[in-house]
Every structure is written in structure tokens, then in C-alpha cells.
Amino acid sequence: MNTSFLGFPSSSLELRMVRGKTQMRRIENATSRQVTFSKRRNGLLKKAFELSVLCDVEVALIIFSPRGKPYEFASSSMQETIERYRRHTKENRTKPTAENKELLKIEAENMMKKIELLEASRRKLLGEGLGSCTLEELRQTEQQLESSLTSIRARKAKVFRDQIQQLKEKEKVLAAENAKLCEKCGMLPWKGSKEQGESEVPIDESSPSSDVETELFIGLPDGRTKRIVQPN
Known part of the structure; x- marks a missing residue:
């Protein structure tokens, strides 16, 4: 004899206690994830079939596994259902309602006003159209x-x-x-031009080679007088 608690059969109460609540997040374990996918996939395909039969509706369902393998169910023809869906969405896009038209018109007017303001600001920054500007502007x-x-x-x-x-x-x-x-070549490393300039040997002004004789000619080329200026 089945016993009950608060109107619920004992077997139903035990089932609720065992199953618990499933957390809606990705299953980390690959094996458990594959098992869950197989079970839920079959259940989803079964529900789609039942919905098409019980409610006499056209149902098309496509599932891709993690590896890219497709699973599908169609109550009639998958291709015909897809084409029907495309025609439906195309008609809705090409035939906007009166409310959508009004919203699009208002949005277009707002965009035109923003464009005019931006264009006026650009001209001011370029130094154009400043005649109507106030001192504060x-x-x-x-x-x-x-x-x-x-x-x-x-x-x-x-x-x-x-x-x-x-x-x-x-x-x-x-x-x-x-x-x-x-x-590697057995050479001294090259030093920068600055270091080379600093490392140059200075000229000894006391050496004989540093003396320079300067000749100065006075007068015309034919009768010029030669004057020799001795160095200090």
C-alpha cells in the first residue's frame, strides 16, 4: 500500500529529493557533457515531433554537436521550411508598419540636426562663418x-x-x-665621431711647420710692390 505525505505520493517525493535542481552552466567534465548532450538532444527532437503532431504545426529543428555534426528534424521538408522562413522575414523587412515609419522619420530628422550642428562647429574651428557668432561663442x-x-x-x-x-x-x-x-677581427671597436674628435692629436703651434709666410702685393699687377709680412 502506497503511503502519502501532504497529498503527494511517497515515490514522487523521493524522486524530487533525488533529482535536485540543475545549475544552468557549462558542464566541465567532457564525458558528462557528451552524455547530457545525447540525452537532451534526443528529448528535444522528441518534443519537436510531438509538437508537430499534437498541434498540427510546421516544425524545423537543427542542432550542431560540439564537433560540428548536424542533427535535424522537420515535420515536412527542411528546405521548404527554411525558404518559408526567409520569405516571411523578407516581407517583414520590406513592409514596415506605420509606427516604424514614424520612428524612422524622427530618427532621420534628429540625425540631420546633429549633422548640421557638427558642420557648423567644424566651420567655426576652421575660422569660417564667424560673423554671426557672439563674444561668448x-x-x-x-x-x-x-x-x-x-x-x-x-x-x-x-x-x-x-x-x-x-x-x-x-x-x-x-x-x-x-x-x-x-x-672577432682583432680590431679596436669603433668609437663615435665625438670620441674620435676628442682623441685627435692637437697641432703643436711651436713646431716649425706651423709658421706661415704671408705675402701682400700693393699696386697694379705690372708695377705692384711686394711686401713680406713676417709671422710673429
């Missing part, structure tokens, strides 16, 4: 230009700094490669 435009110029200069300075830093890093790499090549 001119001050606001000037502030916008100064702010934009400040941002542009800051960005320009940052680009220069980044390029200089990149060139310095490249110079270090090339210097290291040059040192390795010179070491």
Missing part, C-alpha cells in the same frame, strides 16, 4: 582651439621622445654588434 571656440593645440603639442613631444628613445636603444644594439665583430 568666440571665446568658447578659442578655448577649444587652445585645448586642442595643447593636446597636439603634448602628443608631438611624446612621439619625439619615443623616437629618440628607440634610436638610442638601436644605437646600443649596433654598438654591441660592432664590438663583437671587432673582437
Whole structure:
């Protein structure tokens, strides 16, 4: 004899306690996920079939497995059902309702107003159409230009700094490669032009070769007088 508790059969109560509540999230275990997919897929296909028979409706169902394998059910013809769906959606897109037309018209008018405002602002920033501007509008435009110029200069300075830093890093790499090549060839590593200029031997002004004689000619080419200026 079946016993009951609060009007529910004991077997039904035990079933509710065992099953519990399923959490709607991805199943992490691959085996459990595949088993659940197979069971739920078959149940979904069965429900689609029952719906088509009980309610006399046209049903088309397509399922792709995680590996891309298709499963489908169609109460009549899958291709005909898909074509029917496409015709239906196309008719709805090409025949908007009066309410949709009004909304589209309002949206178009708002967009045109925004475009006009942006165009007027652009002309002001280019220095055009300023005749109708008030003093406050001119001050606001000037502030916008100064702010934009400040941002542009800051960005320009940052680009220069980044390029200089990149060139310095490249110079270090090339210097290291040059040192390795010179070491392999048994040569002294090349030093920069600045270091070379500093390492040049200075000319000794006290040496005889440093004396220079200067000749100065006075008068016409035929009768010019030669004067020799001795060095100090």
C-alpha cells in the first residue's frame, strides 16, 4: 500500500529529493557533457515531433554537436521550411508598419540636426562663418582651439621622445654588434665621431711647420710692390 505525505505520493517525493535542481552552466567534465548532450538532444527532437503532431504545426529543428555534426528534424521538408522562413522575414523587412515609419522619420530628422550642428562647429574651428557668432561663442571656440593645440603639442613631444628613445636603444644594439665583430677581427671597436674628435692629436703651434709666410702685393699687377709680412 502506497503511503502519502501532504497529498503527494511517497515515490514522487523521493524522486524530487533525488533529482535536485540543475545549475544552468557549462558542464566541465567532457564525458558528462557528451552524455547530457545525447540525452537532451534526443528529448528535444522528441518534443519537436510531438509538437508537430499534437498541434498540427510546421516544425524545423537543427542542432550542431560540439564537433560540428548536424542533427535535424522537420515535420515536412527542411528546405521548404527554411525558404518559408526567409520569405516571411523578407516581407517583414520590406513592409514596415506605420509606427516604424514614424520612428524612422524622427530618427532621420534628429540625425540631420546633429549633422548640421557638427558642420557648423567644424566651420567655426576652421575660422569660417564667424560673423554671426557672439563674444561668448568666440571665446568658447578659442578655448577649444587652445585645448586642442595643447593636446597636439603634448602628443608631438611624446612621439619625439619615443623616437629618440628607440634610436638610442638601436644605437646600443649596433654598438654591441660592432664590438663583437671587432673582437672577432682583432680590431679596436669603433668609437663615435665625438670620441674620435676628442682623441685627435692637437697641432703643436711651436713646431716649425706651423709658421706661415704671408705675402701682400700693393699696386697694379705690372708695377705692384711686394711686401713680406713676417709671422710673429
